[in-house]
Amino acid sequence: MTERRTLHLLTINTGSSSLKAALYKVRPEEQLEFAVTAERIGRDDSWIRIADAQDAPVLDQRGSLPNHEAALQVVFAWLSRQQIDAGLDAVGHRVVHGGPRFTEPQRITDELIRVLRELVAIDPDHLPQTLDAIQAVSRAYPSMPQVACFDTTFHRHMPGVARMYALPRRLWDAGVVRYGFHGLSYEFIIQALRAEGGAAADGRVIIAHLGNGASMAAVRGGNAMDTTMGFTPTGGLMMGTRSGDLDPGVLLYLLNAEQLDPATLSRLVNREAGLLGVSGISGDMHDLLDREATDRCAREAIALFCYQARKFLGALITTLGGLDTLIFTGGIGEHAAPVRQHICAGLEFLGIQVDPRLNEQHASIISRRGSPVTVRVMKTDEDRMIARHTYRLILQGGAHGVSL
16 A cells, blocks of 8 residues: 655646646645745736735735746745745646647656657647746756646547547547647546535536636546547637637638748637637636626627537537536636526526526536536636645655656
8 A cells, every 4th residue: 555644745837928836735635835826927017926825925026027937936935935845745747738648647757858848849838838847846956756747638538539530540640639638627626526426426527617728528427528629728619819629721721811820820829819819808708798798899709708618518418418517617617607607598408507696606506406407616726636646656656856
């Protein structure tokens, strides 16, 4: 049996211009000690905040953070001043793309770094920042064990038909398949549902992770059956600044008629599209809801987001042969009651019946009493999931450093 002992773990979750980190004491339950949020990295108006477990700020620093390593240096300096870093046992990272090779959390080695560098061409918006963070930890703590936790892992057992594109077989063999993302969030939600609802986690479940990045997953028996994202996190639902699914002909048209180069096209579909592109105002749903009543473009962006989510929801229900539980999570899913209402409107024939009062209250269950489908609002926690995987791997393999 694996030895049970207390470990102090740091988790790191990098975004394109943001960073989250958390310090946990784990044995084996996770006790949050400090949480870090850094935003607007790469801009002069960057900021970083460290808060304790009660969300009381212990550091609130404004100023330029030119890159993710600069943000981490602020974190490492604070850990050193508090004499916390000497007690760290390991660092766990969220890694968005694991490609075809990595289907489970892994100890970080030179070989893993090499493979991730090869995957940067597939995910240029996430992996470079993650690799920088791994190297920053290695420089600050050369003997510190590090663990990579992949967002693609949860979807590894999707049926083959759900993973395939209608492309020549040689591309399937080369790894051009539907991987799916937000896996750490989905895994956490299923574990939390099992803790709360018992058998509900083994039923037919659809999880809507709706935030700046948005996707849905169909889950049966706790296993992923299908999801909306595909080869990269750009696919599926429209998002804050990502287009979601497009007719491939649109991309060919833009490349040819507009004479866009691949880098410009990538920027368009990943950073200039979605809610931001349709509204012309903001990629933040909260901003758009504030303007919904007075701004037609904001209204249309919200309507398109909800329409697409409703359409994908219907499609995913067919892959499960019905639905027992619908779960909303993520920043929009947890906090935007009007969006939840719009998505579920007209789906009573599928057994989805939302109680408007419970929805406005952000209750944990927002479906009407006796509804065939239970509709829940649940808070996700990717950082805690990273801590769980890191704890397990370090205990299994011992806390020995790796060469990077």
